[in-house]
Amino acid sequence: MNVGIVCYASVGGSGIVATELAKALADRGHQVRLISTEMPFRASNLRVGLAFHAVQTPGYPLFREPQYLLSLANKIVQVSREYQLDIIHAHYAIPHAAAAYLARQILANRPGTKVPHVITTLHGTDVTLIGSDSSYSETAAFCIDQSDGVTAVSESLRDDTYREMPVRADIRVIPNFLDCSYHHRSENPVLRARFTGEDPETKLVIHVSNFRPVKRAEAVIDIFDRIRQRVPSRLLLVGDGPDLDKAGRRARELGLADAVEQLGEQEEVVPLLSVSDLFLLPSERESFGLAALEAMACQVPVVASRVGGLPEIIDHGVTGFLHPPDDIDAMAASAVAMLTDPASHRVVSEAALAAVLQRFCANEIVPRYEAFYQEVIDREPTPSFATSPLAHR
Ligand code: GMT
Numbered sequence: 001m002n003v004g005i006v007c008y009a010s011v012g013g014s015g016i017v018a019t020e021l022a023k024a025l026a027d028r029g030h031q032v033r034l035i036s037t038e039m040p041f042r043a044s045n046l047r048v049g050l051a052f053h054a055v056q057t058p059g060y061p062l063f064r065e066p067q068y069l070l071s072l073a074n075k076i077v078q079v080s081r082e083y084q085l086d087i088i089h090a091h092y093a094i095p096h097a098a099a100a101y102l103a104r105q106i107l108a109n110r111p112g113t114k115v116p117h118v119i120t121t122l123h124g125t126d127v128t129l130i131g132s133d134s135s136y137s138e139t140a141a142f143c144i145d146q147s148d149g150v151t152a153v154s155e156s157l158r159d160d161t162y163r164e165m166p167v168r169a170d171i172r173v174i175p176n177f178l179d180c181s182y183h184h185r186s187e188n189p190v191l192r193a194r195f196t197g198e199d200p201e202t203k204l205v206i207h208v209s210n211f212r213p214v215k216r217a218e219a220v221i222d223i224f225d226r227i228r229q230r231v232p233s234r235l236l237l238v239g240d241g242p243d244l245d246k247a248g249r250r251a252r253e254l255g256l257a258d259a260v261e262q263l264g265e266q267e268e269v270v271p272l273l274s275v276s277d278l279f280l281l282p283s284e285r286e287s288f289g290l291a292a293l294e295a296m297a298c299q300v301p302v303v304a305s306r307v308g309g310l311p312e313i314i315d316h317g318v319t320g321f322l323h324p325p326d327d328i329d330a331m332a333a334s335a336v337a338m339l340t341d342p343a344s345h346r347v348v349s350e351a352a353l354a355a356v357l358q359r360f361c362a363n364e365i366v367p368r369y370e371a372f373y374q375e376v377i378d379r380e381p382t383p384s385f386a387t388s389p390l391a392h393r
Contacts, residue, residue: 001025001373003082004033004076004116005101006100007091009040013290014123016040017153017176018091024179024366026050031379033079035072053079069095069102076103076212085116087373090147093126094136097143104178117376120147120172124287124308125214134165141166146341147375149376151369154309157287172372176288177365180357183297192275195234196297203233206276206300208269208291209283211241218243219282221250221260224305226332227278228259231339235260238272272326273298277345278335284325286310293360296320296352301345303334313360 007018019040022032026049034040034052049132057071076088076099088103090096097120107115124146131140144150150169152158158171196202205224209215224235237260245264251260266272273279278364279295281304288309292302296319304310304323314320338345364392
């Protein structure tokens, strides 16, 4: 199949999932074209069957805002026409579903042009924060409904979409996944010693995110403060975003500055997860929690909020720990229990890995996307110019 995958290039789960899907589809023999503003995070390795197309959005003094929706739709039209795309797969509905819809309408209006099918994958805040905002809800819901197929990354997100937006489309749940041949623990005593100061008693707690308000970075520091009162430990903060400063300030207020290491954005998280003992994710909302899944694959027990899709990945007390987002004390208690009981730590780490291997590896999930593409194509033959209502205008 010829597949165009549209995604954000910035650090974030939706771009990572889209890129991993593009790579996996290319490995399975499809011709895949990634369409984004710049080469997405984790896409840089050369791969047969995978090409990248950059969206340029030129400014003009009259425009106060960049016209990304128009330039993206334009790029999709050009790529689709040139490479005869069967599928345009838009990751993150806003505004990618709209751009894909517009591109399809343009292509349907051109005689003799192949018109691709549009699939939109909902990732989370495109529904729960932005899509449900009254400034966007009508256009976002319309464009989601106009897609030929819609997927959501968790049951919870599917339910939230129906509850929070006027969407009528039949939403298929296809969970996020990892390349399990890459995402696994690989011990690195030298790196670990660099963070622990070679103290064998010191535990490493880690948080990886884009430090936006939903991630509750200050709560990460508050939980770590409670952990550190009981366990010699250090905290690794991986990623960057608007609330990283707040986290640093909170750490200084609590006298924890020396115990917190800010590593900024890192393309490779596996080495850092592999030296860690515990992952904290006290998010306010989380449609899936890809970062938690990556930690589990590296055998790092996760202590997280019982919100959104996290209960679909973490079985409380078995493969990790879930608590109400505001229950900092309970999160700290679970963390301390894990860090002070090596036998339980091993049991939870192994159960977490087993859950990932059983349900969330690429070889399990990517065929579900392929089957969905085929189902959408079979359901409705590609609209041709002759049958398009636009053709007669
Ligand atoms: O967090 C966002 O605002 C968007 C998005 C992203 O691009 O990182 O994150 C969402 O999609 C990820 C991939 O499907 C999920 O793992 C995250 O849980 C989800 N974030 C939220 O729901 C807050």
